[in-house]
Amino acid sequence: MKGEGEIFVVHRLLDEQICDSDGRRVGRVDDVEIRGNPPRVTALLVGDGLYPRRLPRRLARLARRISGPERWGQNALRIPWEEVDGLSSTVKLRKKAEELGLGMGDDPERWIVRRLPWN
Amino acid sequence: MRAILKIALGIIAAIGGFLDIGDLVFTTQAGALFRYDLLWAVVLGVIGIAVYAEMSGRVAAVSGRPVFDVIRMRTGFGMGLLALVASTFVNLLTLAAELGGIAIVLELLFDAPYSMFVFAGAIALVGIVALLPFGGIERVFGYGGLLLFVVVATVFHQNPDWGDVAHGFVPTLDSSTLYLYFVVGVFAAALMPYEVHFYSSGAIEEGWTEQNLKENRLNAILGYGIGGILSVGLVIVSGYLFHPIGVEPSDLGTVALPMQGAFGETGLLLALAGMLFCVGGAAVDSSFAASYNLAQFLGWEWGRYQGPKKAPRFTASWLVFLLLGIAIAESGINPVEITEYSVVFSVVALPLTYLPVLLIAGDRSFMSDYANGRIATFLGWLYFAVIVVLALAAIPLLLATNAGGG
Numbered sequence: 293m294k295g296e297g298e299i300f301v302v303h304r305l306l307d308e309q310i311c312d313s314d315g316r317r318v319g320r321v322d323d324v325e326i327r328g329n330p331p332r333v334t335a336l337l338v339g340d341g342l343y344p345r346r347l348p349r350r351l352a353r354l355a356r357r358i359s360g361p362e363r364w365g366q367n368a369l370r371i372p373w374e375e376v377d378g379l380s381s382t383v384k385l386r387k388k389a390e391e392l393g394l395g396m397g398d399d400p401e402r403w404i405v406r407r408l409p410w411n
Numbered sequence: 412m413r414a415i416l417k418i419a420l421g422i423i424a425a426i427g428g429f430l431d432i433g434d435l436v437f438t439t440q441a442g443a444l445f446r447y448d449l450l451w452a453v454v455l456g457v458i459g460i461a462v463y464a465e466m467s468g469r470v471a472a473v474s475g476r477p478v479f480d481v482i483r484m485r486t487g488f489g490m491g492l493l494a495l496v497a498s499t500f501v502n503l504l505t506l507a508a509e510l511g512g513i514a515i516v517l518e519l520l521f522d523a524p525y526s527m528f529v530f531a532g533a534i535a536l537v538g539i540v541a542l543l544p545f546g547g548i549e550r551v552f553g554y555g556g557l558l559l560f561v562v563v564a565t566v567f568h569q570n571p572d573w574g575d576v577a578h579g580f581v582p583t584l585d586s587s588t589l590y591l592y593f594v595v596g597v598f599a600a601a602l603m604p605y606e607v608h609f610y611s612s613g614a615i616e617e618g619w620t621e622q623n624l625k626e627n628r629l630n631a632i633l634g635y636g637i638g639g640i641l642s643v644g645l646v647i648v649s650g651y652l653f654h655p656i657g658v659e660p661s662d663l664g665t666v667a668l669p670m671q672g673a674f675g676e677t678g679l680l681l682a683l684a685g686m687l688f689c690v691g692g693a694a695v696d697s698s699f700a701a702s703y704n705l706a707q708f709l710g711w712e713w714g715r716y717q718g719p720k721k722a723p724r725f726t727a728s729w730l731v732f733l734l735l736g737i738a739i740a741e742s743g744i745n746p747v748e749i750t751e752y753s754v755v756f757s758v759v760a761l762p763l764t765y766l767p768v769l770l771i772a773g774d775r776s777f778m779s780d781y782a783n784g785r786i787a788t789f790l791g792w793l794y795f796a797v798i799v800v801l802a803l804a805a806i807p808l809l810l811a812t813n814a815g816g817g
Contacts, residue, residue: 303513303776307491316721320483320710340709346488361429369542381475397724398712408727 301326301333309382310338310371310394318395321383322346325370334373336383338394341367369393418626422634424553425728428494428723429638430645431693432512432663433505433600435686436747439666441813442649443658447571447579450646452594454580456601457639459797462790463521463765465631466772466783467607470624471614473781474771478611478764479707485767494767495708498762502605502701503732504753504758505741511746515627515663516687520680523565529740533733545715552692558685561670561678562644566687568673571651579646592808592815596751599758601642602798605693607764608700612707616716621781648673655708662747698736748814755809764793771793 301324305314323337323345341362344355362368371392377384389395399405441449471477476484479498482516483491513532514525542546585591619627648669653660660666667686671679705728706713712722719726740746769791773783783791 307487307749309480309707317710317712322488338710343488347492348489351489398722400720400723405723408719408723410726411723 304379305333305336305383308379310385310387311382312389312392312394313387314378314389316389316395316398317382317384318389318398329406332373336371336373336376337368338371339366339368365393418629420550420620421630422624422637423557424550425630425634426637426641427553427556427688428549428692428696429635429697430454430556430559430689431505431600432508432639432690432750433603433661433757434642434748435512435645435666435689436750436753437593437596437600438645439532439649439653439660441597442646442651443653444592445585445590446650446654447576447647448583448585448590449593449597450515450579450643451582452597453639453642453795455582455637456598457642458790459598459602459794461631461635462794463602463607464610464635465628466787466791467611467779468614468619468627468631469624469781470768470772470778472619472627473621475615476771476777477703478768479613479704481771482764482767483708483775484673485770489709490763491522494760495704495765497763498604498608498673499701499752501603501757501760502608502697503630503735503739504706504749504756505603505605506694506697506701506732506736508746508750509690509697509717510736510751511599511739511749512663512690513687513694515739515746516683516690519664519667520683520687526741528682529737532691533737534692535696536691537730537733540695540715542761544749545613548695548715549613549692552688552695555688556685556692557621558681559667559684559689561674561681562641562648564680565648565670565673566644566651569648569651569669571647576647579650583681588808588811589815591804592812593809595644595758595805596754596815598797598801599754599761599805601639602761603754603757604761604764605697605700607768608704609696611768612699612703612714616714618716624781694736698729701732709739751811751814755805755814758798758805761798762802765795765798785799 306321306324309317310319310321312318320336321336322339322342324333325335325337327334341359344352345357347355362398364370365384366400375386377386377393396402400411438453467478470481482494486494510529510533514528517528517532518525539551545550581706599735652672667679667682670682702725703713711724714722739749772776773788775782787814
């Protein structure tokens with residue numbers, strides 16, 4: 293049976309833009325963890341390691357070969373639901389991206405970002 | 412008063428920024444081959460881009476979502492990725508065509524080889540984008556593009572048989588595949604997807620909210636509408652001059668010849684300079700569109716307003732797309748040919764980006780009171796039907812006519 297919440301999860305939560313407490317764009321809701329009975333959203337899952345599971349089976353196999361397996365804490369992050377501040381046109385988090393391990397691709401401390409000509 | 416002036420300046424920039432190399436090539440060829448018979452297709456395309464731009468601008472202003480945000484939300488990761496790959500492919504082809512166009516115009520204005528000017532043009536673009544804020548970039552190219560109003564002056568100077576011109580606005584379907592190919596081309600050139608990717612992201616760059624909806628509507632209707640007059644003018648001047656003598660324009664320089672015929676050296680220079688700004692602006696728009704789409708789809712920080720330090724991946728991807736565009740433009744393929752392919756493939760990719768915008772614009776849970784009304788819903792679905800038909804017809808026509816080569 294489909295509950296109201298489940299429809300909401302796909303309509304308004306999955307694939308939504310995530311912003312941290314400073315308003316920085318730090319990723320998208322690539323998957324959602326749902327647990328318990330009655331089922332509740334317990335975490336947002338974020339990271340490019342999760343992309344293969346969003347693709348049709350044949351493409352997923354190819355994508356996994358390119359991106360490698362899901363490595364939790366690296367290319368796949370779990371953001372507990374308690375860290376979510378609210379939903380508007382984005383998912384707003386309570387903390388800064390660094391504290392949750394998000395937004396590393398735009399992190400000025402990362403060597404590849406540090407080597408860009410304008411940094 | 413200041414607010415009105417600001418809106419007026421925005422509209423004027425939209426007018427001048429309407430044309431790109433696809434419009435220049437397809438309207439001039441359409442005029443040469445079919446005289447005024449395809450004017451109705453130009454009008455059809457202009458209304459289409461106004462409808463779609465207004466909708467995407469409204470969605471961006473009200474819900475804070477640019478086009479690829481909407482696409483990922485509505486179609487999910489898999490279909491969204493398909494839309495991203497298709498859009499990036501056509502945006503890159505378009506960028507290459509515009510860079511090639513810049514080089515051709517520079518080659519005509521100054522005497523030096525084409526390949527050198529591809530680099531020179533691209534470096535100039537990087538300089539302009541690096542130095543000016545977002546609004547400034549739009550305006551430099553938009554105002555410069557207004558020089559092309561010399562086309563409208565040329566129409567009145569030629570003083571064609573106005574009855575014949577009026578007749579061209581009545582839709583006629585000729586069964587020849589070449590004619591149908593140009594219907595698709597003229598329509599698609601007006602409705603290039605990068606324009607809407609750029610326009611909706613620009614609304615976020617400039618911090619639009621519900622307060623800007625009037626500005627959005629005026630920009631879309633007046634900006635694109637008056638901009639469309641330039642396309643109409645290009646068909647007429649080409650039809651008047653080239654059709655009777657059977658010239659088939661195959662290079663970009665031909666586009667400017669009617670203006671030289673009417674006003675001599677001055678006409679030629681105005682036309683070439685106007686073309687340079689139009690094509691340069693479109694190169695900026697299409698390269699930004701490619702980076703906007705990628706960043707929005709993946710959830711990266713993005714925007715010229717953030718600056719390169721806050722949005723390093725967005726900025727780096729823009730430079731990579733520019734380099735890829737240069738590589739295609741330098742590959743030795745004729746830019747006019749790249750243009751034709753970019754325009755025709757665009758219409759194939761268009762339904763993938765058009766449908767999600769149409770769905771969200773009509774969704775009250777996203778748009779509350781600003782959702783599509785009756786007119787926008789009707790026009791939106793009507794144009795979606797037209798786009799799907801043309802998308803299905805585009806590739807067979809491209810092959811059947813050997814890309815318009817007959």
